[in-house]
Amino acid sequence: MISLALPKGSLERRALELFAAAGLDVRRSSERSYRGTIDYAGMTRVAFYKPREIPSVVGSGSFDLGLTGADWVEETGATVEVVESFDYSRHSERPWRLVLAVPSGHPATGVADLGDGVRVATEYPNIGRRFLQDAGIGAEVIVSYGATEAKIPELADAMVDVVETGRSLRQNDLRIIETIRTCGAQLIANPAAYADEDKRAVIRNVARLLRAAWVGPSHVLLTVRARAGDLPGVTLAMPGRSWRAGSGLSDEDMVVLQGVLLRRDVPETIDVLLSAGAVDVTESDIGILASNTPGA
Numbered sequence: 001m002i003s004l005a006l007p008k009g010s011l012e013r014r015a016l017e018l019f020a021a022a023g024l025d026v027r028r029s030s031e032r033s034y035r036g037t038i039d040y041a042g043m044t045r046v047a048f049y050k051p052r053e054i055p056s057v058v059g060s061g062s063f064d065l066g067l068t069g070a071d072w073v074e075e076t077g078a079t080v081e082v083v084e085s086f087d088y089s090r091h092s093e094r095p096w097r098l099v100l101a102v103p104s105g106h107p108a109t110g111v112a113d114l115g116d117g118v119r120v121a122t123e124y125p126n127i128g129r130r131f132l133q134d135a136g137i138g139a140e141v142i143v144s145y146g147a148t149e150a151k152i153p154e155l156a157d158a159m160v161d162v163v164e165t166g167r168s169l170r171q172n173d174l175r176i177i178e179t180i181r182t183c184g185a186q187l188i189a190n191p192a193a194y195a196d197e198d199k200r201a202v203i204r205n206v207a208r209l210l211r212a213a214w215v216g217p218s219h220v221l222l223t224v225r226a227r228a229g230d231l232p233g234v235t236l237a238m239p240g241r242s243w244r245a246g247s248g249l250s251d252e253d254m255v256v257l258q259g260v261l262l263r264r265d266v267p268e269t270i271d272v273l274l275s276a277g278a279v280d281v282t283e284s285d286i287g288i289l290a291s292n293t294p295g296a
Ligand SMILES: Nc1ncnc2c1ncn2[C@@H]1O[C@H](COP(=O)(O)OP(=O)(O)OP(=O)(O)O)[C@@H](O)[C@H]1O
Pocket: 008, 009, 010, 011, 050, 051, 052, 053, 068, 069, 070, 071, 072, 088, 089, 090, 091, 096, 146, 162, 163, 164, 165, 183
């Protein structure tokens, strides 16, 4: 019932991992096959496109849903609904940046130091032009089709490009003078599809599953046993999202509690629980953390 355009290239591996973690495995005959299927709620077509093309194929209605970079959603100006955002980039679980960079030896410390007539190479002419215009710089924007760093110095004096680790900048002796925006991966929908009650329900369900698989691994489930007499203190030490799971199998005096918390808060929480009288604490990994009321 809905069709999906997935990103080929930098955003592909993590996209496939996220869909698989959500139970939405993409099946295709080989890694070089640009068509696939997902066995969920009548997902009819899955195709792989360059992220820069995905906003327009979703905006035009060729596909109902797509995953792409926020940079291309802005650059293309396509009319789409942003349904969810996931901050991952090619190498990391962090957002990436669009920056203005110049050669390391250039005296500029910010965009205002670039004079009129400066030549700026970029794969993002619309974002670049807007940024330079807003800064009051009469720049010449040079469209690049990749390897933008190589355009300096012959074809350009500065560039607007993607930076993740900063390795490409370092290796080409460039430095950042402005961060234009941070970018993440975005799940986008065709507005007409999103307005259709049936399609919208599937799109919302897919978004919720992806979000659940995204937040799950950063959380854990704690199972805590405590004596009834220690319950008031142990309850206070439980995470905000907790419940009473039952009582001991043969020992009626034993109470079992469970709670979900951020993985990074585990050591401190275990200390507090044991100090409050908990008998023992077991930690389990979480794959999917689906909820109608996030944080409840
Ligand atoms: N480290 C990175 N390097 C390049 N692009 C990245 C990186 N991290 C995230 N991205 C994003 O991945 C997407 C790449 O899409 P694009 O259509 O530009 O393909 P491309 O330039 O051919 O690159 P690739 O095939 O490597 O994905 C963009 O949204 C880009 O901002």
